[in-house]
Amino acid sequence: MNVRIARNSGFCFGVKRAIKIALKTSEVNHEVVTLGPIIHNPQMVAKLESQNIFKVDNIKQIKGRPTIIRSHGVKKEILEELEKENIEIINATCPYVSKTQDYAKSLSEDGYNLIILGDSNHPEVQALRSYVDKKVIIVADADELEDKQFKKVGIISQTTRRVEDLQKLVKKLVPKCHEMRVINTICNATTIRQISTLDLAKESDIMIVVGGKNSSNTKMLAKICKSLVKTYHIETASEIDKMWFKDKQDIGLTAGASTPNWVIVEVYNKMLECVGNINKVDNIEDIPGFKEE
Ligand code: SF4
Numbered sequence: 001m002n003v004r005i006a007r008n009s010g011f012c013f014g015v016k017r018a019i020k021i022a023l024k025t026s027e028v029n030h031e032v033v034t035l036g037p038i039i040h041n042p043q044m045v046a047k048l049e050s051q052n053i054f055k056v057d058n059i060k061q062i063k064g065r066p067t068i069i070r071s072h073g074v075k076k077e078i079l080e081e082l083e084k085e086n087i088e089i090i091n092a093t094c095p096y097v098s099k100t101q102d103y104a105k106s107l108s109e110d111g112y113n114l115i116i117l118g119d120s121n122h123p124e125v126q127a128l129r130s131y132v133d134k135k136v137i138i139v140a141d142a143d144e145l146e147d148k149q150f151k152k153v154g155i156i157s158q159t160t161r162r163v164e165d166l167q168k169l170v171k172k173l174v175p176k177c178h179e180m181r182v183i184n185t186i187c188n189a190t191t192i193r194q195i196s197t198l199d200l201a202k203e204s205d206i207m208i209v210v211g212g213k214n215s216s217n218t219k220m221l222a223k224i225c226k227s228l229v230k231t232y233h234i235e236t237a238s239e240i241d242k243m244w245f246k247d248k249q250d251i252g253l254t255a256g257a258s259t260p261n262w263v264i265v266e267v268y269n270k271m272l273e274c275v276g277n278i279n280k281v282d283n284i285e286d287i288p289g290f291k292e293e
Helices: 013-027 042-049 076-084 095-109 123-130 163-176 188-202 216-226 261-274
Strands: 002-005 032-035 053-056 067-069 089-091 113-117 136-139 150-157 177-182 206-210 230-234 250-255
Touching (some): 002 261, 013 067, 013 089, 042 053, 076 089, 095 123, 123 136, 163 177, 188 250, 206 216, 250 261
Parallel strands (some): 032 053, 032 067, 067 089, 113 136, 113 150, 150 177, 206 230, 206 250
């Protein structure tokens, strides 16, 4: 049996950067907080607590502690409130997300009807929307678009969506508007993870997708795999059932951009154990197929 991992699995640039900022801040402060989970991975959030980096859910819970803004940003009003309360802000918003916020603002100011491809309940999309004063249309899929004509349309996307979904939305809008401006704000780290996961899923009898159940990019990887092969989305090795691998020859593993390396290594080793292979690894670099982004 072969157990292989998709190239580029695990932490992306923005997540590595946010965690580095949080750890550096905790070195010079007794306690720091993150407003919402710093990344969508419960195992990493729990680990950071042991380094005095705590998640809070609202401004009242901050109690004067330095506050880290998570990789996918927060609403503009929340930043303004933090400033008003004189709370020390350490902004770990991924630069790609900040750039998308700038695009949302400028498209709206230039008179475009803004359409965002994304999940309206996701914090990144809610933050994006907060930078626009006018009405914004948010669709998770082109099929959700209401049947109406537009004069000027500006389109951007949540950073973790699929290029194909953005193309579908653009195609649907072309006959419905006079002028269109599309900015592809899907992050490259997302796209390369989706492509390498798709490539591996095509060659596998089963796929294991590891990452937060609340992680948008991990859920997208699971969706891609499910369209091709039997797929399980798990957060930790403890969820693995040996029976999943019965009569399977090629076994694939992939992980979201917010999944820590140590979780991926634990999952890989448990998979090996399930198929009777004793060659466990200590590092993600030792897993067949892995290639750093
Ligand atoms: S997925 Fe892309 S946009 Fe999101 S944190 Fe990672 S690098 Fe930044």
